[in-house]
Amino acid sequence: MRKILILSTALGISAGLGGIAAAEDTSVVSWGGAYEMSQVEGYNKPYTEATGNTVRMIAADDPAVPLRAQVEAGNVTSDVFDLAMSDAIRLCDEGALMEIDPATLPAGADGTPAVDDFVEGSLQDCAVGNIVWGTVIAYDTTKFPDNPPQTVADFFDTEAFPGKRGLPKSAKRTLYLALIADGVPAADVYDVLGTPEGVDRAFAKLDTIKDDVVWWEAGAQPMQLLADGEVTMTTGYNGRVFDAMVGEGKPFGVIWDGQYLEINAFVIPKGAPNPEAGLEYIKFATGTQPLANQARYISYGPARKSSAPLVGLYQDDKTEMAPHMPTTPENVATAVTDDPTFWADHDAELTERFNSWLAR
């Protein structure tokens, strides 16, 4: 069965793609939009200058989706994928990714070995962390001039804060929010979500606003919905919110309460067309300076400790980045930190439950 599939797809695709793959040195699947731009500026341009190798970026709503489909079909077309850490661990468990030895990564600019330089949890068997980022609530300040929302509970309170809400079509980035709004302390979210009653509780809370939700999928969508006035509050990736607020001057506010803190990582799938070049790119891009470079263009925290002191101003040379970083102490006070192992284990069943809840 598998063989026939590979054969029939290979027949069609090998002819078409053989020529394209040779033209670029490395192709990287990332999340598109402002985030992709920051990677091009922060990693790719210096990489091309230093090595002469070109990098082609491919945008996806969530690169884990094309990666899994490509591996399943036995036809991997890109070398490097930028994934949420939980997906990276999960795919590593399924044998879809190449293992990367952390000892081969370059030391930090201050001489710290890579193993100690990367923040906790950002080096895994198959994955090298690049950024620390948050999912936050953004709201339209013009809609709530006197009494702006401040907590996650306000997000679920459509009477005091009227208007539609934007939420992602994802179990992982909605269930924690419902539990926090229902009074679960950030530290206990996974304990509660690990029980069937806790899952029911989260869905019951989501039920209360289901009719008022506009669902989004790509990272650029929520800011568009907010700018169009389709929603008055939405969750979004903190760098995108920052880009809309500071980069484009939109009248948005951020609620850091109950932000969802995650690490993203670069991985190389097994069967990648050019894994050596991919690894070379990853080593360069996750170096101290490129990670610090990236923070000049988007407010995501670098995964290396040695990059932090190098982060200063936004590309306009006047906005201080620190207050917009998800890792700033005030902002992490009530944050839910991603538990990649929990999601590697539970993603499948919770996603299935979420999809059937969504469709009814």
Added chain:
Amino acid sequence: MANALDPHAAIVVQASAATPAPLTTADGQPLTRALARSQRVARRRAFMLVLPLLAFILVTFALPIGQMLGRSVHNDGYSANMSRMAAWFAANPPGTEREEAAFEALARDISDAAAARTIGIVGTRINYDVPGTRSLFTSSGRQLRELPDPPFRKAMVEINPQWDNDRLWVAMRSASTAVTGNFYLAAVDRTRNEDGAVMRVAENQRVYLMLFWRTFMLSLLITGLTFVLGFPIAHLLATLPTRRSNLLMILVLLPFWTSLLVRTTAWIVLLQQQGVVNDILVWLGVIGNGQRLQMIYNQTGTIVAMTHILLPFMVLPLYSVMRTINPSYVRAARSLGATSWTAFRRVYFPQTLPGFGAGALLVFILAVGYYITPALVGGSSGQLISNMIAVHMTDTLNWSLAAALAALLLAGVLALYWIYDRLVGIDNLKLG
């Protein structure tokens, strides 16, 4: 065999008229054999001409569909990676007490699968039948990197008491052979309990039957709407003078030639809360600024956008049939005293039915499989079964379940086609 247009057939007729004796060609061979040979060459040449098309259909249509249908009953995620367990299940019939040997096989297989990084695949396969067990496999796999000391049963239960669960063992037994009907059960909201008997899944997980029903009802509604909207347009097109009807025809065809995505996003612009329609209604004072209507990202959005997109598929067959209706029939009915309504109902309308049949069948079958438009404008209440198939194809990667759902959808469409053929007769279908 020989048909009237065949040049060789003419020879046969001529020859048999001349002599009744067995016929031979100039070099003495029996004529029938020579004829068969020359026809075989012609037939082979004709076959060679359609061969590229046949190969194309086979490779791009029949093969992939056959493969997908195969996947709906075949999944070797467990059986291929848990060889000792597969062997134990094969050797011991259902109902056998799970003894030490079974747990040893389990521990060793999990340990090996964890080392080979296939434990996720194994867990995913069992998770399809018993939700919530994927984590059992992966987390136990991490702890079983080194084999525990016997007795294995005690060791496994210590890692997680779930390992002695009846339902889990029923699921593992059924997954130990690659061929299974469980995906079809899942596609109709059914599962197996700890005795292996079929039962409905928990209330909050039932979704597919509801989606099939919604897809069917919405498709019927959309077919009805396209008929109501399309019939007058088609009538106008067929009766107007050519010059004006051509202009109108372009108006029908222009959206038909426009990209599906463009038309769908145009509806988003029109119907969204800050969109054109709501703006006009607020401006006219029909509704207040705070009461803007929710017309998109729900079922309404799906119905409106799909009706518009599928309208030409109803108008064009209706139009082509109406063009051929002789106007003198209606005139005759009128001159014999029928009112205009009776003349329409008893004379004109019945003659348009073949066009309606073709249009309805086209629209309905297209609507049943529609995917992009509901995904973009359907929100959550306007999703159809094809959107769930897409979720399982691209998101959860449960291709077996996606294949089972698709097979059921295909079977449903074929059944409707058959019913249509029995009731109306497929020969009455006219596309032009």
